[in-house]
Amino acid sequence: MGLWDALTGRSKPVQANIDSLFSLPAAAITLQTTSDFTPTGVGSVCFRAAEGAAFAQANRDLVELLDNDDDPDVEQSTDSFGFTWLLARQSPDDLPALVTDLHTVNTSLEAQGFGPSLLCSLVGFTDQGGRRLGLVYLYKQGTFYPFAPAGPAGGSGRQRDNLLELQVRDLLQGDLPVEPKLDRWMPLWGAPGL
Amino acid sequence: MASTRFINDRGLTARMTLVMFLLGALFVAFVVVLMGAAANTGYGGLIPVIGLVAIGFAWFQWYNSDKLALKAMRARVVTPEEAPELHGVIDRLCALADMPKPRVAIAYTDMPNAFATGRSADHSAVCVTTGILDRLTAEEMEGVLAHELSHVAHRDVLVMTLAASAGIAAGMLTRGAQYGMYFGGGNRRSNNNNNNGIPFWLIALVVSLVVYAVSFFLTRLLSRYRELCADRSGAFLTQKPAALASALTKISGEVAAIPTKDLREVQSMNAFFITPAISGMGMRTLTSTHPSLEQRLEQLAKVSAELGKPMDGGFGLGPGR
Numbered sequence: 001m002g003l004w005d006a007l008t009g010r011s012k013p014v015q016a017n018i019d020s021l022f023s024l025p026a027a028a029i030t031l032q033t034t035s036d037f038t039p040t041g042v043g044s045v046c047f048r049a050a051e052g053a054a055f056a057q058a059n060r061d062l063v064e065l066l067d068n069d070d071d072p073d074v075e076q077s078t079d080s081f082g083f084t085w086l087l088a089r090q091s092p093d094d095l096p097a098l099v100t101d102l103h104t105v106n107t108s109l110e111a112q113g114f115g116p117s118l119l120c121s122l123v124g125f126t127d128q129g130g131r132r133l134g135l136v137y138l139y140k141q142g143t144f145y146p147f148a149p150a151g152p153a154g155g156s157g158r159q160r161d162n163l164l165e166l167q168v169r170d171l172l173q174g175d176l177p178v179e180p181k182l183d184r185w186m187p188l189w190g191a192p193g194l
Numbered sequence: 195m196a197s198t199r200f201i202n203d204r205g206l207t208a209r210m211t212l213v214m215f216l217l218g219a220l221f222v223a224f225v226v227v228l229m230g231a232a233a234n235t236g237y238g239g240l241i242p243v244i245g246l247v248a249i250g251f252a253w254f255q256w257y258n259s260d261k262l263a264l265k266a267m268r269a270r271v272v273t274p275e276e277a278p279e280l281h282g283v284i285d286r287l288c289a290l291a292d293m294p295k296p297r298v299a300i301a302y303t304d305m306p307n308a309f310a311t312g313r314s315a316d317h318s319a320v321c322v323t324t325g326i327l328d329r330l331t332a333e334e335m336e337g338v339l340a341h342e343l344s345h346v347a348h349r350d351v352l353v354m355t356l357a358a359s360a361g362i363a364a365g366m367l368t369r370g371a372q373y374g375m376y377f378g379g380g381n382r383r384s385n386n387n388n389n390n391g392i393p394f395w396l397i398a399l400v401v402s403l404v405v406y407a408v409s410f411f412l413t414r415l416l417s418r419y420r421e422l423c424a425d426r427s428g429a430f431l432t433q434k435p436a437a438l439a440s441a442l443t444k445i446s447g448e449v450a451a452i453p454t455k456d457l458r459e460v461q462s463m464n465a466f467f468i469t470p471a472i473s474g475m476g477m478r479t480l481t482s483t484h485p486s487l488e489q490r491l492e493q494l495a496k497v498s499a500e501l502g503k504p505m506d507g508g509f510g511l512g513p514g515r
Contacts, residue, residue, distance in 0.1 A: 007214075008207045009423025011347040013200050013430050014292045048290065050433035052502025081286055082333050082434075113199040113505050117433055119290055140292040158278075183295060186285040 013116030017142035018106040020177055024123060024135065025095045027144075027175040034171050036127035041092035043123040044193035045105040049084045050117060058112040062086075066104060071097070077192055083119060087192040098123065106139075122147075124193045131161070133168060134194045135176075143179035144172070147188055158189055199500055200430055210419040214357065217412050221245075221360035224405045228367070231397045244370070248363030256355040260297075260319045263311035269301035269321045280327075283336050284320065287343055291431055296320045296346055300327070306445040310342040311351055318346045330441050337438030340428035347427065350420050357416050361409035364402040371399040418485045425490055426497060433501060435494040442494075446487045 005011060031037045049055055066088065067073045075087040088101040102121050109117060118139040125133040134147040146168040148161040165185070169178050179185060188194070228241045255262070264271070274281040280298055288295045296310070296318040306326040312318030320342045322335075330338065345351075429435035484490075 006347065006349045007353060008211060009344075009348045009350075009420055009427070010202055010207060011291070011344060011427045014290070048433050050501045051436055052498060054502050054504050055433075057504070080332070081282060082336065083286065111505075114433075116200075116290070116430070119286060138289055140289060184289065186282070186289065 014140045016106065016110065016115045016118040016139035018103065018110070018118075018139065020142050020144075021099060021103060021106070021121065021137055023176055024099050024137070024144075027135070027172050028095050028123075028125075030172060030175050031125065031168070035167070036129075037125040037133055037168075038127070039092050039095050039098075040124040040126050040193075041090050041094070041098060042087065042193045043090075043098045043102050043121065044085045044087040044191065045102050045121040046079075046083050046085050046119045046188075046191070047105075047109060047114070048082070048117045048119060049078075050114060054112060055114060055117075058109060058114060059084075062105060062108040065108065066101060074101075075192065079190070085192045095123075120188070122188065122191055122193050131164065132194050133164065134188065134191065135168075135172075136188065138179060138184065141179060141184065142177060143184075144176045145169070145179040145185045146172075147185065147191075147194075149187075149189065149194065158187070160187060199505075203426065206419060206422060206426075210416065210423070213412055213416045213419065214353070217357045217360060217409065217416065220405060220409055220412065221363070224360055224364060224401065227401055228398060231401070232394055244367055245363055248359055248366055251366075252355050252359040252362055256352055257313050259351045259355070260312040260317055263309065264299055264319060264321060267301040267303075267309075267321060267323075269299040271297050271299045271319065279332070280322070280335075283332070283339055284343075287336065287340055287431060291343060291347065293343065293347055296343070300324060304328075306330070308338050308342055310345040312346065313351060314349070315346055318351075320346070326445065329444060333434065333437040334441035334444065337428065337432055337434060338441050340431045341424050341438060342428075344424040344427035344431065345420070348420065348423060350424070353420065354413070354417060357413045358409070361406055361413060364406040364409060367398055367402040368406060371395045371402065414483055417483045421484050422490065422493055425493060429494055429497040430501075435498040435501070439491050439494045442487060442490055 028039050049059065063074055063076065063086070066086075072089040077085050077087070079085060086105055088098060090098040090101065102123075105121075106115075106118060109115060120139060121137045122134045123137075125135065127133075132149060135144055136147050137144050146165045148164045148168070150159040150161045172178060225241060225245045228244075232241050263269075272280070277298065277300065280300075284295060284298055294315050296312065296315070297320070299319050299321040301321055301323045303323045304325040305323055306329050308320070308322040308326055310318060310320050320339065322338075326338065327335070425438065429438055432438070
């Protein structure tokens with residue numbers, strides 16, 4: 001934001017940067033070859049539902065569009081912070097299809113002027129030992145970061161496997177724009193798709 | 195090009211820019227008038243010095259604003275481990291707004307309030323009281339925090355400090371002129387007995403009192419405009435103007451209900467609070483640091499309407515139709 005906008009008190013909502021999401025399939029291959037992690041075929045988009053009729057309508061159209069095919073229907077849920085999650089399932093081998101689903105959410109919301117509502121999207125990975133890893137895409141920054149909750153799925157423990165997260169960051173640095181500021185790697189406890 | 199629902203409030207921007215321009219002009223006029231008056235009394239060199247000292251004082255206040263404000267409120271900076279929910283909300287808002295995360299502090303007082311402070315986005319802190327945490331729901335709290343983050347993004351501490359510098363200079367000179375009255379008054383009579391003009395200290399006193407009064411009203415006016423801007427940007431950030439509106443309604447009622455005596459000590463902090471702690475009467479609308487609840491709710495209703503209306507060709511173009 002420019003100084004003039006700041007001085008006149010007009011901080012505009014930041015538009016989402018949705019293009020980098022497509023570098024995800026390439027990064028998944030890197031992850032598969034250099035480590036044990038494979039995609040789970042589950043991904044989700046997190047956004048802030050605006051109040052009013054316009055958003056409700058946009059949301060309805062969006063879900064209808066995504067459900068209008070043969071793959072499993074999307075699941076919608078709201079987390080404790082008041083953000084809405086749309087969860088999409090595809091075959092674990094077909095990551096591009098999953099990314100296309102996620103991208104449909106982005107473009108539909110953007111077309112209705114709700115681009116600033118997009119917070120992040122998450123694609124799940126897992127390894128033989130059952131460790132979970134989420135690659136989180138921050139829309140406003142246009143960067144990815146790894147989020148690896150330690151412990152079993154659905155467990156109440158809130159610990160992150162920081163070592164794994166840093167390893168994944170080093171593996172993916174060439175394929176993805178990785179978020180350089182570690183304090184932006186916010187935890188997403190209980191996020192759908194992990 | 196992505197479409198946006200954000201519409202500039204040109205009227206508000208124009209009014210605010212005018213007030214800021216007037217405050218700048220006031221400062222310049224103050225220095226020029228005093229220099230003109232002082233030129234033939236030999237005090238001419240003193241005036242720019244007073245101006246510089248005032249700016250230096252304002253700079254010091256601005257530079258240390260986060261430490262001073264947190265200390266004055268006896269607030270404590272909390273880590274994500276101590277306040278995970280609060281940090282989680284602020285993490286998400288900062289990611290949405292693409293801004294650096296401020297430090298988070300909690301003040302242990304029952305008065306429901308929140309404020310933002312700090313010289314820049316990188317050196318800022320957002321403070322909430324335990325009173326507001328107890329009273330508001332998570333959604334309302336998020337609206338309040340978005341309002342405070344907008345203050346940080348708009349650099350309101352800098353703007354308000356600059357705006358106050360004319361008033362600070364005038365206040366300092368009023369004090370100085372009072373001393374000059376005792377000390378310079380007798381002196382002048384013996385030295386410049388032939389000079390029939392009004393003594394310089396009297397001109398200085400009158401001019402600085404006038405400047406102080408004008409600057410007082412203008413800074414308060416500017417402060418109210420900045421609050422409206424922060425409400426607006428905060429509502430666009432969370433996309434839930436209704437949550438902020440309900441939070442404002444809740445705390446405005448409660449702040450007024452608490453006895454004034456407890457609130458005296460926080461008086462100097464009022465400019466950056468979300469609702470003012472003093473319930474003044476009489477000149478209230480002119481001297482208040484915050485706009486009235488009605489004004490704020492009216493603006494939030496407008497934001498709500500902008501968020502709720504369909505875009506061009508919006509409805510009815512969905513799939514399967």
